[in-house]
Amino acid sequence: MKPRDIIELEEKLCFEFFWNEVSKSDEGYGLILDNTRDKDVASIASVGFGLSGIPIGIEHGWITKAEGRERAKRTLETFLNNVEQKEGFFIHFVNMKDGKRTWQSEVSIIDTALFLMGALTVGEYFGGEVKDLFEQIYSRVNFPWYLDKENNQFYMGYSYERGFWGHWDKYAEQLMMYFLGVASPTYPVEPSVYWSFQRDIGNYKDYELIYTYTGSLFTYQFSHAWIDFRKITDKSGVNWFENSVKASLANWEYCKEMHDKYKTLHEYSWGLTACDSPSGYRGDFGAPPSANNNTQHYVDGTVPPCGALGSIVFVPEIVEETVRYYYEKVPQLWGKYGFKDAYNLDKNWTSEVYIGIDKGIELLMIENYLSGLIWDIVMKSEYIRKAIKMLEMEEK
Known part of the structure; x- marks a missing residue:
């Protein structure tokens, strides 16, 4: 198969994950599995990606517009009425049947933001009642409540047991939080919060960029979906898209460099990012430049297809050849919903799980690569337009 055909097939199977792995219960309708191993647990971030996939499914003819509208409407009703929340921020992991807290999970600002971006997408796409539901949910989010006023940074997390902890004090996947926060019609934060996190600059080979703590590729991808x-x-001259291009190239170069140490890492198998692994889920896999320049702790030879596929808009030619390699040379990676989460040749291991946020970043980035659909929908939003203006960003 040609790379384009493989990519289009992978996109369809990613969509099927979100369309099929969904709750149909009265209280939990529309909740989507966090992963296929834990059948009772939904992730609100997974729902955000799944909602965003509905317009993709419609435009490709995989579902009808009526089916998509019904799914979007009823899912947003679930979040408005049933999913556990505090000050408008939702619990990260909830029970598939009723939307109530599971795993003593946190009240998550980043996962709420991921959900809200999906809700905004379907609101903009369908308009009418769906958009009204989004606006009710969005208007309820009390962004200043999650802000540490002393340093003008959002807290990293909040739980009933611990209260607030940590801060979003460095660059990562959180750019969408500032867009949503400053544009809020009810509880906005000041644009200055965008300037409150550190922008640490580092190098790997020829690439100089603002790096994230672990160098995991998802941190350079999620807001860009x-x-x-x-x-x-922005007014400091930073173009975050170009920064993610450099991060993707640095990750690719690092994986090529590490081939002598790990069989799985090479020119056609790369993209270190959070994923399943032989030792369980790991959120710290990444490549330099990063805060610790990726010592042994951050690499074990595990490679997830979503790492490269999530960067398809940044380095398309490299990703096309990577996808061909995975499909033709690593047949054990392929399954019901396309590429499984990860593999590791050094440990003779292939994941048997599909993870919502990993299939989600693939789904959205593939569509943006193919048509720009998600970008086109979201960039028309009055809230995104307002945020760009408030953050004093220059558009060319």
């Missing part, structure tokens, strides 16, 4: 940063530059 919805917000089209290609022609946006």
